[in-house]
Amino acid sequence: MGLPEHSVRQSAAVARRVLVAGAGGVLGRHVVRQLIARGERVLALVRRSRSAAAVQALGAECRVLDALAPEALRGIGDGVDAIVSCLGAPVTPSPFVGRRPYTRVDAPANISLADEAVRAGVSNFTYVALAGGRACRTLNYADAHERVVDHLEKLPIAACIVRPTGFFGAMAELVSMARWGVLPIFGDGAALTNPVHEADVAAVIVQSLDRAESSMIEVGGPDTFSRKAIGKLAFEAIGRRARFVHVPPKLARCGAMMLAAINPRAGHFVRFATHVMTTPCIAPCVGSQRLADYFHEYARKG
Template identity: 30%
Template sequence: MKPTNVLVAGATGYLGKFITQELIEKGYETKIIVRNKEKIKMNAPNLNILEAQVTKPETLKDICKNIDVVISTVGITRQKDGLTYMDVDYQANVNLIDEAKKHGVKKFIYISVLNGEKLRHLKICEAKEKLVDYLKQSGLEYCIIRPNGFFSDMGDFLKMAKSGKVYLFGNGKLKLNPIHGKDLAKEIVGTINQEKKEINIGGPDLLSQNEIAELALKAYGKPKKIVHLPDWIRKFVLWSMRTFTSSKTYGPIEFFMTTMVMDMKSPLFGQEHLKDFFIKEVNNK
């Protein structure tokens, strides 16, 4: 029997909104978990909005009743409100998995990060991969989606391009293919009826960091000015951040600066192009 009842956790985030919209359009009976119903603008006959906090297991009681599939995008980029990566990326999702098991949920879909297993030494990835381990041992059918970055993550290129110069570490030849949330949501919803356990995924355009920098500069109508910094500067910044600040500050920077010198190529998916996204972002400012 094709699953029809889907619960989305993290539905108010960047990716969660696209997933919810895709589920509604595909005709799934969709439930979303939110902190405050009043702030939700979405409305559809097959959408049910539930108030709960994933970090507080007592609020999740019976939330998975009559649910076939849970999709979780729950996670934080920056630690705030006194919550750590372990509190949110790990424990909040554990709360969901435990509740899903109680009610016989058929499948749990979790969105992690590309190369997460190689990046366990980073604070963000440590929590995500600990959760992946927990999910694999839960007894639930599962699928772990590993995107290599969203278009929105490329905002740092645009910020630099606005000033007329983009700074890169190394020669800028490493390639990646970030994906738009809309495209990723389609693929995630498509996994509901697939048997794959882990999926690496990226957008349709495989670009070097130099090419991404050029696209950002072109979006602002700026000439090509890319400065390649020696890697010792990156290593020194990382060391300084880890030594003199807390993980609340260095967590996101640590992740960004580590992946900047990694091959982040993924299988190509989607229809949305980074060039168009950059132009749209600049025009909307």
């Protein structure tokens, strides 16, 4: 008796070996967890050895390497069926997590990984870029991702480009900042967006591995807010009255230029943050998790 179609797909999936780059990051861990739950074999690439224990605990085989080191990726694609890359320089204004611009981390590391995928005959490559990235290539953060997309488009491999809006995790910092009593808003705070939970993005990524053709998927969450409304949610989560200080975008861009002189990547991040806070960014709703629940849970954990 034949297996039902669903079971056949599951059995085929079990046979796959999936390499996840950036596996120690916020999104990467969700991807690893969901792949393992689906029965896939996962080879996780992490940069820092302290991330290795966490992904091994999820059941993944792990390699610690710096993708920017010469020859670091040679041979890594052998025996791999599909690659997911969530690899990128940290998306934070902190000047203490590296200085190299995004174009000198995200682009070269992911381009080398894509070339290795082709060399090793890997059948598909899923890359996480960003919603609206094509339209703001003058920004270093967006251009770094778009360089990878351009490269993948030229390669003989089924490439899936996943373009999420902002992750809940990236917004959660607002809850911590709201505890200071006042939140900065670049511009009037009216630009709309629909942030998405990392786990919802990971679910889209895991499904993308079943695609044989190249594709592009924009991923947003279920609720669309203005940037000011997101700030208000952060205050609500801690039970405080919302208070904002409006920073003129010109001033924020000046601040970004000054910061870039000390730390180029931190400066590029602030330029990008100014752009996203003043420009609408809405993607088709794919996710189901709610930002208000996430903020309340984040606030409860302290």
